[in-house]
Amino acid sequence: MAVQYKNAQVFNGHEFVKTDFTVEDGYFKNVGKNSNTDQSVDLTGRFVTPGLINAHTHMTIPADPFYWTSRPQNTVSKTVLAMQNLKEALSVGVTYVRDVGSTDNVDLTLMKLNLPDLPGIVGSGRALSMTGGHGSNKSGNPDDGTLEVDGVDGVRQGARTVLKEGARNVKLMATGGVSSPGETPFDVQLSEEEMHAAVVEAHHKGFPTAAHAQGTEGIKNAVRAGIDSVEHAIFMDDEAVELMKEHGTFVVPTLVAPRAIYENPDHLPDFMVKKARQVAKAHLTSIRKIVKAGIPVAMGTDAGTPYNTFGHWVVNELKMYLDAGMTPEQVLNSATTVAAKLLRVDDYVGKVDNEFEANFVVLDKNPFDDFSAFEQAVAVYRKGRRVVNRLDVK
Numbered sequence: 001m002a003v004q005y006k007n008a009q010v011f012n013g014h015e016f017v018k019t020d021f022t023v024e025d026g027y028f029k030n031v032g033k034n035s036n037t038d039q040s041v042d043l044t045g046r047f048v049t050p051g052l053i054n055a056h057t058h059m060t061i062p063a064d065p066f067y068w069t070s071r072p073q074n075t076v077s078k079t080v081l082a083m084q085n086l087k088e089a090l091s092v093g094v095t096y097v098r099d100v101g102s103t104d105n106v107d108l109t110l111m112k113l114n115l116p117d118l119p120g121i122v123g124s125g126r127a128l129s130m131t132g133g134h135g136s137n138k139s140g141n142p143d144d145g146t147l148e149v150d151g152v153d154g155v156r157q158g159a160r161t162v163l164k165e166g167a168r169n170v171k172l173m174a175t176g177g178v179s180s181p182g183e184t185p186f187d188v189q190l191s192e193e194e195m196h197a198a199v200v201e202a203h204h205k206g207f208p209t210a211a212h213a214q215g216t217e218g219i220k221n222a223v224r225a226g227i228d229s230v231e232h233a234i235f236m237d238d239e240a241v242e243l244m245k246e247h248g249t250f251v252v253p254t255l256v257a258p259r260a261i262y263e264n265p266d267h268l269p270d271f272m273v274k275k276a277r278q279v280a281k282a283h284l285t286s287i288r289k290i291v292k293a294g295i296p297v298a299m300g301t302d303a304g305t306p307y308n309t310f311g312h313w314v315v316n317e318l319k320m321y322l323d324a325g326m327t328p329e330q331v332l333n334s335a336t337t338v339a340a341k342l343l344r345v346d347d348y349v350g351k352v353d354n355e356f357e358a359n360f361v362v363l364d365k366n367p368f369d370d371f372s373a374f375e376q377a378v379a380v381y382r383k384g385r386r387v388v389n390r391l392d393v394k
Helices: 075-091 106-113 151-164 192-204 214-224 236-249 256-262 272-293 312-323 326-332 337-344 371-375
Strands: 002-011 017-022 028-030 039-042 047-050 052-059 094-099 122-123 128-130 146-148 172-173 209-213 229-232 251-252 360-363 378-382 385-389
Touching: 002 337, 017 256, 028 214, 052 075, 052 337, 075 094, 075 106, 094 337, 094 378, 106 122, 106 236, 122 214, 128 151, 146 236, 151 172, 172 192, 192 209, 192 214, 192 378, 214 229, 251 272, 251 337, 256 272, 256 312, 272 312, 312 326, 326 337, 360 371, 371 378
Parallel strands: 002 039, 002 047, 052 094, 094 122, 128 146, 128 172, 172 209, 209 229, 229 251
Antiparallel strands: 002 017, 017 028, 047 360, 360 378, 378 385
């Protein structure tokens, strides 16, 4: 059945413009045109955006540090958690995610199932970490979420392994981080040469790569290796900025990840809270440099890290981009067209346009006035199916 949506103010990548569009078989049709349909919905006074994309999530990690206290940890329970997290993402208009480190390959399984009431997924499966590196496999369990690799040949084999398992993105650990004990963001881990081997393998398959890179030298190693996106980018210097411009590197800031930690210190280890507070100012300063230089920013939150839920913190991330110097237009594009391009799904996701997936959000208020609109009166559609309705629309 075809449904025409009339009189909406639709974001076209630059501004909101009054536009009619039709949804049929899960795709946009006749955008900007009147059409004869079985049903029509009047959206006068409402604002429509493409569905948002969160380019940095961990769906099998609970933001609640006490989540596993009374629950068994196995593939079934982790899948239940992932589905709960993804449904929460939908509640604020996120209709696509990239998962950059999942246990038990739950992200890859859900990606293949492509369930209609969940966001679309670009899965990475296991992240590649040096032996003992960030997020490394401490349990020895092959389903623990990381694949430990060393040397160029080892990393190449690791990339081939996760691609064989179905990954559509390869995640690499270039530095230490905030949430792991015994390391700092400045620890250089996988080398430029090692990461380049993985980049080559992913690009042979037409898939992107992402590097957890917080410290300056690790960021530069990742960029020189040809990585598609640097995740976090906490400590940038001018050379790193110029390298990114030269290589066309994207940045996924995850500004809210340390903030969610230091704003909730009571039940977290002191080392984690201390590091989160230490990096916060430098993090925002670095993203301001990136924005000023015109480096493409794709929205990502690191959802699943402590207290960093899949819903509310998305809105906080968008607001923090304004603090980093982005315009409302740039902020919304970071979560739609720019993120879609990074994930290599931009030929069918990220726009309200003909033959694109009908992933869209109906808002009661203009988000350019306040991005909290995504938490308020909204209706969310995934491939034309209404999956969230806090508005009186059909």
